Structure formats: C-alpha cells, structure tokens
Amino acid sequence: MDIELPCAANFIYNLKRTPTTHNFPMTKSLLSIQSINVAVIGAGAAGLVAARELRREGHKVVVLEKSNRIGGTWVYTPRVESDQLGVDPNRAVIHTSLYSSLRTNLPREVMGFTDYPFTARDDGSGDPRRFPGHAEVLRYLEEFVSEFGIDEMVRFESEVVNVGLMENNKWKVKSKLRNGDGDCDEIYDAVVVCNGHYTEPRIAEIP
Numbered sequence: 001m002d003i004e005l006p007c008a009a010n011f012i013y014n015l016k017r018t019p020t021t022h023n024f025p026m027t028k029s030l031l032s033i034q035s036i037n038v039a040v041i042g043a044g045a046a047g048l049v050a051a052r053e054l055r056r057e058g059h060k061v062v063v064l065e066k067s068n069r070i071g072g073t074w075v076y077t078p079r080v081e082s083d084q085l086g087v088d089p090n091r092a093v094i095h096t097s098l099y100s101s102l103r104t105n106l107p108r109e110v111m112g113f114t115d116y117p118f119t120a121r122d123d124g125s126g127d128p129r130r131f132p133g134h135a136e137v138l139r140y141l142e143e144f145v146s147e148f149g150i151d152e153m154v155r156f157e158s159e160v161v162n163v164g165l166m167e168n169n170k171w172k173v174k175s176k177l178r179n180g181d182g183d184c185d186e187i188y189d190a191v192v193v194c195n196g197h198y199t200e201p202r203i204a205e206i207p
Contacts, residue, residue: 035059036189039173040153041160044072045141047194049113052148054192062188063150064175066159067095070145073196074138076100085203102134111137116144158184163191 035058040047043065054061069075076098083091104111107130112118118140120128127136145151157178164172171191175184 037187038062038190038192039064039160039171039186039188040192040194041163042072042194042196043067043070043154043156044074044194044196046196047072047192048141048145048150050192050194051150051153055153061153062186063154064158064160064173065154065156066178068156068178070151070154071138071141073097074134074141076102076134076138087203098134103129104131104134104137107131112140113144116147160195163193 037060038054040051040054040061040063043063047063047065048070051061051063067075073096075096077094077096078100079094079096081091081094082088086093108118108120118137120126120132126139127133129136145154158175159178160173160175161183162172162174164174166172166187171188173186173188173191175186176182177184
C-alpha cells in the first residue's frame with residue numbers, strides 16, 4: 001500500500017504504529033461537534049475497535065478489509081504459499097501468519113478491550129485456558145463484532161493500494177476489489193491505518 005504525504009506535513013507517518021490516524025486539521029473541539037467520513041484500513045483487532053470508537057463519536061466509518069473475514073492476523077489457514085520465500089510478485093499471498101498450535105503469550109486479562117473483557121465461556125466450551133490458542137482469540141473478536149454491530153461497517157475483499165492527501169486536506173483512497181470488479185476511488189476526511197505488517201516476510205538482500 002502506498003501512502004502519499006506532502007513534504008511539509010507536520011506529522012510523522014509510521015506504518016508500523018497501529019492504529020495511526022492522519023487528518024488536517026483534527027482538533028478535539030472539531031471532532032466533538034462535526035461528524036466526518038473516516039476510512040479504517042484493516043479489520044483486525046485494532047481496526048475493529050477503532051471503528052467502534054469512531055462510530056461512538058458520531059462519525060461515518062467504512063472499514064476496508066482485503067480478505068473475506070474479520071480477524072486480521074488471528075485468521076488461521078493451513079495453506080502455504082507456493083513461493084515460501086515470498087519473492088515472486090505474482091504469487092497468491094496467503095493471508096495469515098499463524099501456525100496451528102500457536103497460543104497467546106499474554107494472559108486473557110490483558111488481551112481484551114477494557115469494556116469487553118476476554119473471559120472464558122461459562123459453559124466451558126471453546127478454549128478456557130488463561131493463555132488460549134489462536135482460535136479462541138478469533139472467536140472473541142467475532143463476538144465483539146457481533147455485540148457492537150461492527151460488521152455492517154466492513155467492506156470485505158477490498159485491498160487498499162494507495163492513500164493520497166489532496167489539496168483540500170481530504171484523503172483519496174484507492175482500493176482494489178479482490179473479486180475482479182476493478183478499482184474504487186473514494187474521498188474521506190480522515191484515514192486510520194490498521195493493516196498490520198505481518199502478511200509478507202522480509203527477505204534480506206545478500207549481494
């Protein structure tokens with residue numbers, strides 16, 4: 001994904017800080033009285049909670065997710081890429097970075113959102129361990145989406161390929177539809193980047 005920023009921009013853009021919000025201007029007083037159109041890139045944990053909080057503040061939110069389900073890095077598939085080094089630009093990218101036996105390295109108490117704790121089910125179903133497996137985390141995120149109606153804001157199979165700042169301080173977001181229906185250009189007042197950085201491996205350049 002390309003991000004186009006002006007040289008004199010008065011902020012530091014860092015793709016690895018998730019979520020990251022950019023808007024000109026975006027003061028607290030402005031946000032409290034004006035509803036704006038916001039694009040959230042990615043429907044993983046960061047994108048989902050960002051979308052909920054933005055809607056709570058009265059903003060119009062669209063979540064752009066390149067896969068066909070929510071969960072981001074917590075979506076597991078046993079499939080592997082044909083080019084396991086990831087150097088072939090034409091390969092089909094597998095949207096996961098998990099292995100089958102992965103468990104959290106943090107306890108439930110610090111994995112959940114403040115007002116929606118990550119607790120084990122009362123009936124003992126699922127994975128009741130304090131350090132559960134990845135499927136339990138995905139279940140938690142899916143229940144979070146259902147509880148707050150976040151799914152109605154998510155547009156699946158929409159991969160953002162370019163974000164550019166316009167002269168009027170709005171953002172032009174270009175997304176590619178994964179079903180082959182072409183590209184989509186849209187204008188937003190603000191963009192929240194929650195796309196993560198674990199989809200593709202980084203390969204060292206050895207001369």
